[in-house]
Amino acid sequence: MINKVCPTVAQAVADIPDGATVMVGGFGASGSPIELLHALIDQGAKNLTVINNNTGNGEVGLAALIANGQVSKMICSFPRSSQSRVFPKFYKEGKIALDLVPQGTLAERIRAAGAGMPAFYTPTTVGTVLAEGKEQREFEGRTYVLERWLKADYALIKCETADPLGNLTYNKTARNFSPLMCMAATTTIVQTRRLVERGEINPEHVVTPGIFVDRVVEVSEPVHEDILIAEGRRYP
Amino acid sequence: MINKVCPTVAQAVADIPDGATVMVGGFGASGSPIELLHALIDQGAKNLTVINNNTGNGEVGLAALIANGQVSKMICSFPRSSQSRVFPKFYKEGKIALDLVPQGTLAERIRAAGAGMPAFYTPTTVGTVLAEGKEQREFEGRTYVLERWLKADYALIKCETADPLGNLTYNKTARNFSPLMCMAATTTIVQTRRLVERGEINPEHVVTPGIFVDRVVEVSEPVHEDILIAEGRRYP
Amino acid sequence: MSTGWNREQIAARVAQDIPDGSYVNLGIGIPELVAQFVPEGREFIYHTENGLLGMGPPPSDEERDLDLMNAGKKYVTAMPGAAYFHHADSFSMIRGGHLDVCVLGTLQVAANGDIANWSTGELDAVPAVGGAMDLVQGVKQIFVVTQHTTKTGEPKLVERCTYPLTGVGVVSRVYSDLAVIDITPDGFQLVELAPGVTFDEVKTKTGATLRPPAGSN
């Protein structure tokens, strides 16, 4: 019987090596896999390239991973927000690199990697500095930019319900980039609020089919970034 | 209040003009919108280009539309099957054109149209006659073929549940190409087995969000192609 | 004497121009207020790019769900008939031209429809673009909402943007505290003045030629 369940978050992230490219699900606080991120801080892998829409908030989760000096490069669309202090500081000090990608292009580049398509044309960024140096081409009288797929070695994902085959559902807007990242990473590691038996998820309601998932670990009472920040918490 | 409900299949397809490009959901018999197709036969639009994975079976549904002389070109991946007689006959008589597209490329070209991306690279068909005359290019040491988006004027879709906003769910493998076609057509016309109130479909379970749907008509006891064929039926 | 429209009045004016049944994406700031001024008898469906169609107003404390946010990372609600989806589907709606109207704030908007609203080009700032470049390229109509001038009195409606562009030739209409102005092939053209505002005042505060309304002399 196939069983992708992993007993602890520590074991789930144990093999992530220095230099890995890691996708992290979530959009701001919603869908951020805080427990997996903190396990990665405990684990200590360095020189990581992290792909996320943002760069974390406060001094927990992704921001704490950056603060701990483990991330050498961020690929994201919106690296600053009202609660984002760690990344801007590191960036201005030259301690971290930034690859800025428009949000829709980021999503589609990740999907393209999961779907086996190395490149596609998009109208986004045409005529802007973000299109500079990129191939451009006209189709039917309109100009488009060539964008490449974006792969990762690992994805760290938070979901609502998972079964031992790795079928997943998400909660509301915590879905965001996560189903795409599951497709695009060589190894997809998922923390789930609820681990259910095989067959408990209606096949019509599965959002991420298990084929895209490698490890599932139950975190039944996940902390939430916004709550941790409101409480003034930091990690470690 | 937004209300996309249309009282009859006849009214739903009334404005499809001669020469239109029409996507038809379904894979073989499953998901085929027979009532909408028969309404289109009654309506009589001619010189249509039809996009479907197949070419219909027996002498009902899509096969009947072809038999009625309304289709000048089919874009599909698999135009013959054990129950497919009309298309092969018309094709051999030179009465209908065929654009043969591999199934995954067909799906992705339709999605690309819906997602606003005019072209993408895929490994499918490299080294085969279906890649002849197409642009090819190497990425990371592997060769890919450039494929273009595929749009339509109309999509005829069958679903399981719809609300007045056009949110849809499907039944099992009757889903197939339909969610993609809803995205890629200028006007998407849906027949639903069950029309429910706004709010009755769980927002987590919506497969096609209403933004992709223009008209919804309830067909509560749809006929099924396999049953009609077993009964030796033909239309009209 | 106070002249022109305040933030709420600008938002209400924008709402008048959105047809019934439109799918709408609202940016942060004044654009968010548009949702409070839907004209009688119309319904708009709100899209937020982080994966929700059918976004509703902010929740009460009891309603609040930590997993239900908008693109500005504020807590929101979902209306009956809403749908959740992932980011690729969400930006397919945007890029694929399925949204009818996007209302955005801006730093500058030019007479040729160019918009610059993501960066002031300062070299030591952290650049952040989010979904702005996707929205301006994909949504059928881009409405820009802005104060007519900066706090220091510089025009925000300009001949050519000096800040880094978000998109080229994409804006169709501008709503400021002073006026509603169309972007036409001939540049800025006045549609309507706010109460107590004169054409000459708007013209003086606009950094490019402003044509009078169509049909006027």
Add this chain to the structure above:
Amino acid sequence: MSTGWNREQIAARVAQDIPDGSYVNLGIGIPELVAQFVPEGREFIYHTENGLLGMGPPPSDEERDLDLMNAGKKYVTAMPGAAYFHHADSFSMIRGGHLDVCVLGTLQVAANGDIANWSTGELDAVPAVGGAMDLVQGVKQIFVVTQHTTKTGEPKLVERCTYPLTGVGVVSRVYSDLAVIDITPDGFQLVELAPGVTFDEVKTKTGATLRPPAGSN
């Protein structure tokens, strides 16, 4: 005396080479039979390209659902833990390299791993390709199942395919009624003979050089 494997034995032999936990797509014909011979202690999850992962065996008449078919348009069932999805997601699984094994029938398979299984190139035939070209490009391992020769005795394992290709250099292993044969950088290499079959017989019936098993003299 009957020698070699029958259809079921070929299918059973293929199943031996599929690791536990594999995601598998089975073509029409002998490949379908593989599902009946899953070795003790292993579990395979079956994908059908029309939108189902976790496909189960054919239904009883009572179980039959007209909306639950496989890619060959036969009625099937769904196992506990199954998932439905649309065609773009289904072919993302294929093209994106997420499936482990695809078992396909063929017209010809060449010593360089080329496969021709979609068309005999007859000009008056209706061409039909389906998902074959996607599968051979995308799935990690392509296993081909075939009778060693045609009904008229022509070899189906050839130096170069003469029929229109489905894919170039994609096949890793061939299972015939006579033998299991690997495609190596040096061409066909015998892995295993069916009972009662000799190397020389297989060699004679193969339309290209057949090398003996690795390690043999």
